[in-house]
Amino acid sequence: MHHTAILFLEFGAVLLGLGVLGALALRAGISAIPLYLIAGLAFGTGGVLPLATSEEFISIGAEIGVVLLLLTLGLEYNADELVSSLKGNARAGIVDLVLNAAPGAILALLLGWGPVAALAMAGVTYATSSGITAKVLSDLGWIGNRETPTVLSLLVFEDLTMAVYLPILTATLAGLSLLSGAIAVGIALATVTVVLLIALRFGKWIEAFVSSPNNEVLLLKVVGLALLVAGIAQQLQVSAAVGAFLVGIALSGQLAHDAQALLAPLRDLFAAVFFVFFGLQTDPTKILPVAAIAAALALVSMLTKLATGMYAARRAGISKAGQARAGIALVPRGEFNIVIAGLAVAAGAHPDLGPLAAAYVLILAAFGPLAAKLVQPLFEAIAKRA
Amino acid sequence: MEVEQTALPGIGLRHEFTTHSGRRIGVISHRTGRRDLVIYSKDDPDRACEAVKLNDEEADALVELLGAPRIVARLNQAHAEVEGLVSLQLPIPATSPYVNRPMGDARVRTRTNASIVAIVRNGQVYASPGPDFVLLPGDIVVVVGSADSTAEVGDILAEG
Numbered sequence: 001m002h003h004t005a006i007l008f009l010e011f012g013a014v015l016l017g018l019g020v021l022g023a024l025a026l027r028a029g030i031s032a033i034p035l036y037l038i039a040g041l042a043f044g045t046g047g048v049l050p051l052a053t054s055e056e057f058i059s060i061g062a063e064i065g066v067v068l069l070l071l072t073l074g075l076e077y078n079a080d081e082l083v084s085s086l087k088g089n090a091r092a093g094i095v096d097l098v099l100n101a102a103p104g105a106i107l108a109l110l111l112g113w114g115p116v117a118a119l120a121m122a123g124v125t126y127a128t129s130s131g132i133t134a135k136v137l138s139d140l141g142w143i144g145n146r147e148t149p150t151v152l153s154l155l156v157f158e159d160l161t162m163a164v165y166l167p168i169l170t171a172t173l174a175g176l177s178l179l180s181g182a183i184a185v186g187i188a189l190a191t192v193t194v195v196l197l198i199a200l201r202f203g204k205w206i207e208a209f210v211s212s213p214n215n216e217v218l219l220l221k222v223v224g225l226a227l228l229v230a231g232i233a234q235q236l237q238v239s240a241a242v243g244a245f246l247v248g249i250a251l252s253g254q255l256a257h258d259a260q261a262l263l264a265p266l267r268d269l270f271a272a273v274f275f276v277f278f279g280l281q282t283d284p285t286k287i288l289p290v291a292a293i294a295a296a297l298a299l300v301s302m303l304t305k306l307a308t309g310m311y312a313a314r315r316a317g318i319s320k321a322g323q324a325r326a327g328i329a330l331v332p333r334g335e336f337n338i339v340i341a342g343l344a345v346a347a348g349a350h351p352d353l354g355p356l357a358a359a360y361v362l363i364l365a366a367f368g369p370l371a372a373k374l375v376q377p378l379f380e381a382i383a384k385r386a
Numbered sequence: 387m388e389v390e391q392t393a394l395p396g397i398g399l400r401h402e403f404t405t406h407s408g409r410r411i412g413v414i415s416h417r418t419g420r421r422d423l424v425i426y427s428k429d430d431p432d433r434a435c436e437a438v439k440l441n442d443e444e445a446d447a448l449v450e451l452l453g454a455p456r457i458v459a460r461l462n463q464a465h466a467e468v469e470g471l472v473s474l475q476l477p478i479p480a481t482s483p484y485v486n487r488p489m490g491d492a493r494v495r496t497r498t499n500a501s502i503v504a505i506v507r508n509g510q511v512y513a514s515p516g517p518d519f520v521l522l523p524g525d526i527v528v529v530v531g532s533a534d535s536t537a538e539v540g541d542i543l544a545e546g
Contacts, residue, residue, distance in 0.1 A: 076395075081395045134397075141434060141437045143397060143414060143422065144424030149400070156396070257417055257418070322433065325433075379430070380430070
């Protein structure tokens with residue numbers, strides 16, 4: 001068969017399969033991410049239906065997926081919000097970082113994977129999936145709740161931490177010597193700072209350049225700018241994802257809303273491809289041996305997130321039930337944990353890291369939203385008795 | 387009363403306050419223009435037990451329903467501050483000779499020197515109605531003038 005024909009057949013079948021899985025997830029009321037990962041496992045090496053030719057194409061699609069995920073995340077916030085959240089919630093944010101980076105890092109060290117893998121695993125357990133959490137909040141009608149601003153500002157803090165963490169991780173994974181590594185990290189942090197400053201001071205100029213009444217022009221300009229900056233960032237060892245995130249932050253106001261609405265379908269397509277790609281790279285036969293460890297890690301990091309949410313909400317003067325809700329809302333992990341694990345796998349980290357991260361995210365992306373749904377009636381009962 | 391404003395990063399803004407009777411209510415303004423009216427639980431004051439999604443039109447309707455009597459009250463207050471000026475709210479009884487007739491037929495201003503400044507119908511305020519405004523039973527006519535003239539308007543609207 002012709003190469004293009006096979007490519008279309010495979011890629012089409014994958015997308016169609018994802019669509020069917022997405023419909024199932026919708027009916028079950030869970031996030032589609034775990035199902036996409038499972039689909040990837042099935043199509044990948046060692047899976048039931050290995051793909052022949054489209055893997056390379058999917059890998060590029062996955063890279064674009066990461067850029068679009070981070071770009072739309074950045075579009076949700078503007079620079080002022082980031083700065084004010086940084087000021088108001090620094091303490092809760094640091095508690096979040098310490099408590100939730102620890103389980104992953106400690107596990108990696110216990111398993112003897114070395115400090116670089118520990119840094120990557122710290123990121124895998126640290127970041128809450130802002131996408132899944134936002135959906136949980138809206139599905140359960142928790143957006144109006146008084147603990148919700150606390151949860152949201154923790155998410156903002158985490159995303160900002162990512163902007164600093166990802167460049168450091170990229171530089172460390174590149175295996176640079178201490179000096180050149182330090183220089184790379186320095187360049188990375190300087191770039192992040194400069195872009196944030198530009199976004200704060202000259203955001204209007206960038207918007208004036210990008211803005212257009214025509215959707216087509218706007219789409220091309222935003223995606224073009226994001227890919228361009230992502231490429232430059234990658235070249236500077238800052239990580240393409242961070243570049244795209246910073247472009248998103250620089251754009252704000254009506255322009256950001258318009259761009260977000262335009263990008264949403266494109267992001268959904270490529271993000272799904274990204275999750276499949278991560279599954280493709282992971283050998284499903286390797287998951288079983290690490291499943292128990294992943295489950296234990298999931299349990300521990302669920303408790304640490306719960307503690308984080310409760311601590312932050314108590315500081316904000318929220319009552320017991322609200323504290324527990326804040327904790328449970330923070331449990332889901334998803335896209336960024338996979339992005340981080342993906343970076344580590346691509347750089348040739350320990351072979352068990354990919355399967356472990358996949359199993360871990362599978363558990364928490366599926367169970368996090370369910371847990372929130374199950375405990376809602378429990379909280380109501382507790383509140384009534386109190 | 388203090389209205390609390392909280393930023394919801396990535397979503398929009400929330401305004402909330404506690405009513406005199408101790409209930410907490412709020413409005414979430416999404417960036418997309420959507421409005422949510424939220425009512426907090428009695429048992430758990432942090433939890434929104436009801437969240438009603440409102441589009442632009444529905445939000446406007448709610449504002450008018452809640453706002454109309456307040457506008458009349460404020461009008462009364464303003465007039466009370468001017469000495470000798472009275473404002474009355476006169477309901478149109480079903481037996482009034484002016485029911486289903488244009489307001490101009492009553493020739494209120496010529497006969498009494500008082501002015502009809504607004505009509506309240508179904509909670510909605512029609513400010514400065516013209517002479518061709520058709521009166522319906524149940525309308526409330528807001529009239530401004532001296533004590534005597536406004537009392538006369540009441541008689542005219544009731545008996546002709």
